[in-house]
Amino acid sequence: MLRVDSLSVNYGAIRALKDVSLRVAPGEIVALIGANGAGKSTLLKSISGIIPVRSGNIVFQGENITGWPSHRIVKVGIVQVPEGRRIFANLTVEENLLLGGVALRDRRLLKTTLEEAYDLFPRLRERRAQSGGTLSGGEQQMLSLARGLIARPRLLLLDEPSLGLAPKLVEQIFQRIADLRAQGLTILLVEQNAAAALKIADRAYVLETGATTINGPAADLLNSPAVKTAYLGV
Amino acid sequence: MDFAVHHVTYVCILLMLTGGLSLIHGRTGLLSIGHAGFWAVGAYTAGFVINRLAPDLLAADATAGSRLLSVAAFAAAVVCAMLAASLCGLLVGVPCLRLRGDYLAIATLGFSEIIRVVIVNAESLGGAAGMRVPAVVCVGDTRRFVFAGIAAAGAAFSLLMVRNLLSSTHGRALISIREDEVASQLLGVNVTRYKVVSFVFGAALAGLAGAVYAAYMGYLAPREFGFMKSVELLLMVVLGGIGSLTGTVLATVALYIIPEALRFAEWSVPVWSLTDAGWRRGSVELAELWMVVYAIILIVMMLLRPQGLLGSWEISRLWKKPNQRPDATG
Amino acid sequence: MDFFLEQLGNGLSKGSIFALIAVGYTMVYGVIRLINFAHGEFVMVAAFAGYFCLGALPPSAMPMQGYWALGASMALATACAVLTAGVLAVAVERAAYRPIRKAGRIAALLTAIGVSLFLQNFGIQVVGASDRAFMQERQLPRRVSALSLYKPGDIPPADIYVLHEWPDAATDLEIAFRAGEAIKPEDLADLQSQGVHMVFSLCPMTDGLKRWIIISALAACCLFLHCLVRYTAFGRSMRAVSYDIEGAQFMGVNVNRVISLTFFIGAAIGGLGGVLLALFYNTLDPLMGLIPGLKAFIAAVLGGIGSVPGALLGGLLLGVVEDLVVAYGHFELGSTKFNLTTYRDAVAYTVLITILLLRPQGILGRERAQKL
Numbered sequence: 058m059l060r061v062d063s064l065s066v067n068y069g070a071i072r073a074l075k076d077v078s079l080r081v082a083p084g085e086i087v088a089l090i091g092a093n094g095a096g097k098s099t100l101l102k103s104i105s106g107i108i109p110v111r112s113g114n115i116v117f118q119g120e121n122i123t124g125w126p127s128h129r130i131v132k133v134g135i136v137q138v139p140e141g142r143r144i145f146a147n148l149t150v151e152e153n154l155l156l157g158g159v160a161l162r163d164r165r166l167l168k169t170t171l172e173e174a175y176d177l178f179p180r181l182r183e184r185r186a187q188s189g190g191t192l193s194g195g196e197q198q199m200l201s202l203a204r205g206l207i208a209r210p211r212l213l214l215l216d217e218p219s220l221g222l223a224p225k226l227v228e229q230i231f232q233r234i235a236d237l238r239a240q241g242l243t244i245l246l247v248e249q250n251a252a253a254a255l256k257i258a259d260r261a262y263v264l265e266t267g268a269t270t271i272n273g274p275a276a277d278l279l280n281s282p283a284v285k286t287a288y289l290g291v
Numbered sequence: 292m293d294f295a296v297h298h299v300t301y302v303c304i305l306l307m308l309t310g311g312l313s314l315i316h317g318r319t320g321l322l323s324i325g326h327a328g329f330w331a332v333g334a335y336t337a338g339f340v341i342n343r344l345a346p347d348l349l350a351a352d353a354t355a356g357s358r359l360l361s362v363a364a365f366a367a368a369v370v371c372a373m374l375a376a377s378l379c380g381l382l383v384g385v386p387c388l389r390l391r392g393d394y395l396a397i398a399t400l401g402f403s404e405i406i407r408v409v410i411v412n413a414e415s416l417g418g419a420a421g422m423r424v425p426a427v428v429c430v431g432d433t434r435r436f437v438f439a440g441i442a443a444a445g446a447a448f449s450l451l452m453v454r455n456l457l458s459s460t461h462g463r464a465l466i467s468i469r470e471d472e473v474a475s476q477l478l479g480v481n482v483t484r485y486k487v488v489s490f491v492f493g494a495a496l497a498g499l500a501g502a503v504y505a506a507y508m509g510y511l512a513p514r515e516f517g518f519m520k521s522v523e524l525l526l527m528v529v530l531g532g533i534g535s536l537t538g539t540v541l542a543t544v545a546l547y548i549i550p551e552a553l554r555f556a557e558w559s560v561p562v563w564s565l566t567d568a569g570w571r572r573g574s575v576e577l578a579e580l581w582m583v584v585y586a587i588i589l590i591v592m593m594l595l596r597p598q599g600l601l602g603s604w605e606i607s608r609l610w611k612k613p614n615q616r617p618d619a620t621g
Numbered sequence: 622m623d624f625f626l627e628q629l630g631n632g633l634s635k636g637s638i639f640a641l642i643a644v645g646y647t648m649v650y651g652v653i654r655l656i657n658f659a660h661g662e663f664v665m666v667a668a669f670a671g672y673f674c675l676g677a678l679p680p681s682a683m684p685m686q687g688y689w690a691l692g693a694s695m696a697l698a699t700a701c702a703v704l705t706a707g708v709l710a711v712a713v714e715r716a717a718y719r720p721i722r723k724a725g726r727i728a729a730l731l732t733a734i735g736v737s738l739f740l741q742n743f744g745i746q747v748v749g750a751s752d753r754a755f756m757q758e759r760q761l762p763r764r765v766s767a768l769s770l771y772k773p774g775d776i777p778p779a780d781i782y783v784l785h786e787w788p789d790a791a792t793d794l795e796i797a798f799r800a801g802e803a804i805k806p807e808d809l810a811d812l813q814s815q816g817v818h819m820v821f822s823l824c825p826m827t828d829g830l831k832r833w834i835i836i837s838a839l840a841a842c843c844l845f846l847h848c849l850v851r852y853t854a855f856g857r858s859m860r861a862v863s864y865d866i867e868g869a870q871f872m873g874v875n876v877n878r879v880i881s882l883t884f885f886i887g888a889a890i891g892g893l894g895g896v897l898l899a900l901f902y903n904t905l906d907p908l909m910g911l912i913p914g915l916k917a918f919i920a921a922v923l924g925g926i927g928s929v930p931g932a933l934l935g936g937l938l939l940g941v942v943e944d945l946v947v948a949y950g951h952f953e954l955g956s957t958k959f960n961l962t963t964y965r966d967a968v969a970y971t972v973l974i975t976i977l978l979l980r981p982q983g984i985l986g987r988e989r990a991q992k993l
């Protein structure tokens with residue numbers, strides 16, 4: 058479904074990604090783990106077309122989307138739930154959700170997906186008229202996730218969805234992610250919480266200072282000694 | 292020949308202004324689009340002082356004593372002008388420098404416009420009609436040479452002071468502010484103090500320029516000190532290279548000479564103009580198009596080379612060893 | 622009291638114009654943090670577009686009569702002005718601002734100053750530096766009537782002119798009877814002997830009428846902007862871009878298009894302001910955008926830059942304050958006499974510096990932490 062071929066990305070003179078390759082098959086959850094500053098967010102942002110690619114290719118469903126502007130990428134069905142939630146505090150909860158659907162042309166479809174999102178997260182319906190900035194951290198994460206789903210993505214890129222949440226909420230979020238996959242959504246998941254991510258993922262990649270070092274079935278990585286010592290804290 | 296001397300004097304006055312502005316803008320990243328305001332303060336202070344101290348010391352039958360007195364009056368005018376301008380710099384600088392770059396720019400613009408309105412309305416300063424400044428220092432044929440010398444000395448003084456200020460540790464602190472204000476604050480650089488000092492110093496040099504201008508021209512008109520003048524000065528600093536004194540000097544000279552040369556050349560170019568009756572073909576002298584060209588140069592420069600022609604290159608690099616570069620940035 | 626109301630009305634109409642121009646500054650600053658120095662020149666270009674459109678299609682050439690013709694002609698001129706300003710702004714954004722969007726605020730401000738200088742001086746080259754009357758008397762709409770309706774001894778309330786041909790837009794005005802003077806029998810007979818059958822009077826643009834036009838234009842724009850910003854997808858996207866550009870990109874917002882449209886709308890409303898400015902003072906020249914532009918910018922800062930209601934409020938406030946200072950600026954404190962009436966232009970700048978020092982975020986603006 059998504060194929061990233063030897064991708065390199067620079068920030069000015071600093072190379073953030075070098076020759077990263079990655080595959081995501083339809084219906085999979087692929088986890089991407091790595092230390093802080095390894096380049097995980099950079100990879101997701103370049104897939105979303107937010108930072109320019111220096112070399113390499115990104116192919117989505119057979120179409121080469123390298124260098125496309127971000128709004129076209131959202132239109133073809135790659136939606137990212139960004140790191141740090143990025144809720145618009147000057148918009149209400151409902152406006153935040155509607156903004157997630159800017160790529161949708163069809164007004165009626167937008168209405169129904171909005172209702173679906175409210176059904177999925179009833180908490181948000183209660184707070185629809187409230188400013189996005191006044192939500193609690195957990196509610197904001199839900200809003201961010203719900204907003205990502207509004208556009209009916211085919212591939213969801215999740216950047217650290219568990220960041221800053223209490224363990225109970227983390228569990229809930231991972232449950233939601235598993236549910237979404239069960240409904241047929243393909244997911245590329247970036248996580249600091251490597252253990253939890255590897256448990257729900259099918260396959261996983263480890264990113265180290267801008268390059269992929271290990272990849273394979275998630276279960277194998279969960280048991281691999283190298284991954285265990287470096288990322289699982291065992 | 293006479294004309295050449297006039298141009299030299301004028302360029303030297305401009306150099307005092309752009310040198311100070313280069314210190315303010317080039318080295319701290321602060322943008323002042325009201326520099327002509329400080330110039331006006333200097334010029335009118337000097338004009339006022341000269342009018343008070345030396346109304347007509349240099350009449351045809353002037354004695355040696357009154358000649359000496361007129362030189363003293365000019366010196367007093369220079370000192371007062373510099374003090375007044377730096378006081379204004381302090382007045383604007385202290386409260387405004389905590390504003391962000393673009394806001395500061397607008398605040399300086401507001402300040403200089405206030406100065407202009409006050410001058411236009413002040414009867415003791417001649418109002419809109421302008422102010423006459425009696426001759427000081429000397430009269431007669433040698434006058435323009437004497438003033439060319441004074442202006443050149445003033446320009447040399449200004450540029451040397453700016454250069455020294457920049458290559459000292461102080462200057463390094465200023466550059467670090469330009470590169471990253473927050474970081475230099477964390478490193479213990481007293482950012483506000485450095486900003487205020489460079490601002491006040493730049494203003495004082497503008498005051499000096501004003502005093503020389505007032506005494507040389509003998510007449511001050513408020514419209515000379517308007518917003519457009521500030522923009523012109525700023526362009527000289529920006530085009531030459533933000534942070535390069537060499538660039539500032541070159542750009543000042545070039546941007547002064549080019550329109551003068553065009554006027555001299557009297558080239559005409561065809562233009563279309565729009566009248567009430569429709570489009571009409573005509574021709575205009577290239578010198579009159581200069582401001583249009585000027586604006587295009589500025590825009591193209593920003594698009595292609597926002598750091599200015601020379602960037603932060605200094606001519607002194609030609610003879611300094613590489614490791615002694617005063618502003619080698621990482 | 623009448624004097625006060627008069628001043629207030631004057632201040633409000635000038636303030637409304639500031640407000641209309643200020644909207645463009647605030648919208649653009651809101652989305653890309655650029656002080657668009659060239660905005661005042663967009664206003665100027667719009668006024669000229671309106672002027673030339675009015676010259677080509679004056680009220681006297683409209684198929685209607687009287688004030689209907691004036692309204693139709695003004696509407697056409699305004700539409701032309703608004704479109705011109707919008708298109709110009711989009712072109713300038715595309716050519717000059719977009720390429721340097723990441724180069725920092727100072728570079729952007731300098732580019733904007735460059736564009737402003739360019740438009741001013743290019744304008745001087747194209748249309749000349751001298752000022753023109755926006756609406757000339759012979760363009761004013763006419764109310765035609767038959768000469769036979771006038772009897773000796775009638776006192777016409779306005780000047781009556783001879784109509785030579787029907788319709789005649791171009792000929793100069795030839796007076797038949799003067800306003801306020803009783804019609805003499807011999808004048809009437811003289812005209813009849815010349816074969817004149819029709820006469821007309823002009824529908825003048827009075828100050829009161831201008832005031833109503835300006836204030837209702839502002840009200841209409843307020844309503845339009847409110848609906849646009851609050852209830853449309855574009856408004857949502859615009860607010861999102863102004864809060865967090867990258868965040869908006871994640872959502873799939875076409876940021877470039879939002880910015881272009883913001884420039885378009887801001888300049889279009891400024892263009893309306895330009896036509897009204899030319900109408901209010903009945904004059905226009907290539908430098909006319911500079912001072913009102915600066916004052917409108919000050920109004921935007923006063924209201925809170927980035928906030929559309931702030932710009933509207935700031936504009937009105939600034940207009941009123943300026944006029945009141947001028948109207949009531951001469952007073953005595955103890956034995957010293959103060960006369961501020963000639964300091965009109967300093968008022969705005971003083972307001973600017975005061976607000977920057979005391980409350981840089983403006984009246985309605987929200988404080989925003991500097992991004993580290």
Ligand SMILES: Nc1ncnc2c1ncn2[C@@H]1O[C@H](COP(=O)(O)OP(=O)(O)OP(=O)(O)O)[C@@H](O)[C@H]1O
Binds near residue numbers: 071091099
């Ligand atoms: N805008 C930027 N400009 C310059 N360098 C950047 C920028 N964004 C990220 N970097 C650098 O690129 C590298 C990779 O950053 P990235 O955000 O992709 O890391 P990450 O793997 O997502 O880390 P984390 O787990 O902390 O989110 C880091 O060294 C970072 O400092």
Ligand SMILES: [Mg+2]
Binds near residue numbers: 097098099140
């Ligand atoms: Mg990250």
